Amino acid sequence: MAIPISQMWTVASYVLKNKLSGNNRYPLVLMLEPLFRCNLACAGCGKVQYPAHVLKRRLTPEQCFAAVEECGAPLVSIPGGEPLLHPEIVEIVNGLIARKKYIYLCTNALVLKKRLPEFTPSKYLTFSVHLDGQREHHDMSVCREGGYDLAVEGIKEAVKRGFRVTTNATFFDGANPQSIRSFFDEVMDMGVEGIVLSPGYSYEKAPDQNHFMGRARSRRLFQEVLSNRKRSWKFNMSPLFLEFLMGKRSYECTPWGSPAYNIFGWQRPCYLLQDGYADSWKELLATTKWEEYGAASGNPKCANCMVSCGYEPTAVMDGFTTLKGFAGMVAGTFRSYKTPPSTPPPATPLPHPAQEAVS
Amino acid sequence: MNTEATRLTREEVETLELAPGTQVKQLQGWVPALASETEIRDALDKAFDYRGDVTLVLKSGERVEAYVFDRNAGPSLAQSYVRYFRADSADKLKAAFSDIAGLEFTGKDCAAGKHWEDWVRKYNERKAAGETGIALHPEKLD
Numbered sequence: 140m141a142i143p144i145s146q147m148w149t150v151a152s153y154v155l156k157n158k159l160s161g162n163n164r165y166p167l168v169l170m171l172e173p174l175f176r177c178n179l180a181c182a183g184c185g186k187v188q189y190p191a192h193v194l195k196r197r198l199t200p201e202q203c204f205a206a207v208e209e210c211g212a213p214l215v216s217i218p219g220g221e222p223l224l225h226p227e228i229v230e231i232v233n234g235l236i237a238r239k240k241y242i243y244l245c246t247n248a249l250v251l252k253k254r255l256p257e258f259t260p261s262k263y264l265t266f267s268v269h270l271d272g273q274r275e276h277h278d279m280s281v282c283r284e285g286g287y288d289l290a291v292e293g294i295k296e297a298v299k300r301g302f303r304v305t306t307n308a309t310f311f312d313g314a315n316p317q318s319i320r321s322f323f324d325e326v327m328d329m330g331v332e333g334i335v336l337s338p339g340y341s342y343e344k345a346p347d348q349n350h351f352m353g354r355a356r357s358r359r360l361f362q363e364v365l366s367n368r369k370r371s372w373k374f375n376m377s378p379l380f381l382e383f384l385m386g387k388r389s390y391e392c393t394p395w396g397s398p399a400y401n402i403f404g405w406q407r408p409c410y411l412l413q414d415g416y417a418d419s420w421k422e423l424l425a426t427t428k429w430e431e432y433g434a435a436s437g438n439p440k441c442a443n444c445m446v447s448c449g450y451e452p453t454a455v456m457d458g459f460t461t462l463k464g465f466a467g468m469v470a471g472t473f474r475s476y477k478t479p480p481s482t483p484p485p486a487t488p489l490p491h492p493a494q495e496a497v498s
Numbered sequence: 499m500n501t502e503a504t505r506l507t508r509e510e511v512e513t514l515e516l517a518p519g520t521q522v523k524q525l526q527g528w529v530p531a532l533a534s535e536t537e538i539r540d541a542l543d544k545a546f547d548y549r550g551d552v553t554l555v556l557k558s559g560e561r562v563e564a565y566v567f568d569r570n571a572g573p574s575l576a577q578s579y580v581r582y583f584r585a586d587s588a589d590k591l592k593a594a595f596s597d598i599a600g601l602e603f604t605g606k607d608c609a610a611g612k613h614w615e616d617w618v619r620k621y622n623e624r625k626a627a628g629e630t631g632i633a634l635h636p637e638k639l640d
Contacts, residue, residue: 176636176639177636178636179634179636180612180633180634180635180636180637181634182612182613182614182616182617182618182634183612183613183614183617187636188549188608188609188612189549189565189608190550190551190565190585190605190606190608191637191639191640192565192583192584192585193565193567193583194639195639196583196588279618279621282617282621282633282634283633283634284630284631284632284633285631285633286633312516350516350517350518351516351517351518352516352517353513353514353515353516353517354511354512354513354514355512355513355514355515356514356515356516403567403568403590404568404590415546415568415569415570416567416568416581434508434511434512435508436505437505437506437507437508437511438505438506439504439505439506442506442510442511442514442517443514443517
């Protein structure tokens with residue numbers, strides 16, 4: 140388990156407190172997007188396709204603090220855009236640390252090394268560095284040769300300075316399981332605290348793309364990647380969520396578990412779908428037709444989604460509020476998930492464009 | 499949303515091998531007719547999905563170039579509204595469907611031409627030409 144005890148305790152007590160008070164809809168992680176501007180131009184990105192006047196806008200530190208205080212989530216993930224381009228990101232981070240929030244600052248790390256001296260290591264602050272795989276795969280994924288090397292430089296410097304560092308990767312159709320496993324070895328060798336991973340999702344606001352992994356294919360990929368796990372691999376995620384990805388558990392989406400707040404307001408219904416915005420967390424909770432979302436709803440926009448922002452809250456809540464879930468969480472922390480090496484590859488695999496291009 | 503939703507059964511969801519990616523119709527330059535309530539609702543829904551600025555022509559005669567980031571469809575046009583950002587204002591602004599006389603998709607579609615497949619093709623071409631340090635760069639904001 141890569142997550143520090145103090146963080147686990149904070150989350151566990153928060154979940155239990157809500158459970159005991161009968162509150163069924165509460166956020167675990169606030170996805171705080173202080174800006175959409177980015178210094179990468181990844182093809183297919185669904186987060187940065189806006190006119191210049193929108194990309195120039197950003198949340199003020201006060202708006203960030205108000206959102207954090209209003210929803211009360213113990214964890215705050217700061218994605219974007221690239222948060223390190225926000226001129227007041229240090230003030231935002233320091234303000235959240237003062238509020239004892241566990242922060243995951245998601246960065247492509249292109250400017251991480253340069254900006255690190257402005258931050259102070261803290262148990263509350265983790266740099267979550269976007270790395271989608273081994274060098275060629277990552278560079279192709281972020282549409283920038285040399286992106287991997289810059290990110291790794293940033294990671295190593297952050298580790299050296301005593302910061303908490305994780306990597307986060309998104310895997311799309313055609314991802315090579317063996318390459319992913321080698322990638323896990325590489326990042327653990329860099330000294331990171333743990334790995335975060337997720338299957339890709341077809342954002343509606345993203346440029347057109349041909350297809351994404353359906354659930355059956357996603358489960359096979361993660362079964363291959365996460366079976367016969369090495370002891371050296373640490374995951375900064377719920378073991379139950381990883382079992383969900385492997386097809387060993389069935390969970391429903393908890394879209395309010397990771398709400399997104401950005402320059403438009405509180406995004407409805409979740410971090411991935413944009414069906415409109417509410418002006419407050421309270422309004423979001425009260426006016427969103429939650430029954431219309433999630434795999435159980437049959438909504439085709441949710442059909443291929445197994446993404447952590449919707450399903451990891453479910454896994455965490457299961458782990459801390461049921462005996463079976465807790466037992467599974469403890470067991471999953473230490474299991475290697477041994478399977479025979481002859482596990483068949485996915486049926487009719489399609490070559491990932493990135494693999495074709497770099498081979 | 500711009501794709502008509504067909505509900506899936508749980509079995510269909512769980513056995514899905516490939517999920518279709520989003521295929522968005524090119525709307526840049528489109529000037530929809532807003533003669534009926536259905537046309538108004540449909541066009542403003544598309545404006546909400548559009549990845550660029552549009553021009554709202556208000557019944558007051560004002561032309562508003564804006565990015566529509568929200569729409570709320572109520573029981574009547576007067577109770578339905580869009581919310582938007584204008585380039586020259588920090589405020590979130592709002593217009594009722596009933597106050598909108600015209601709509602033009604005037605701004606550039608910011609996602610057009612940025613398909614993953616386009617990048618792969620361009621990358622291969624540039625690589626074959628011996629180029630190094632190949633990258634896509636964000637557009638200048640100023």
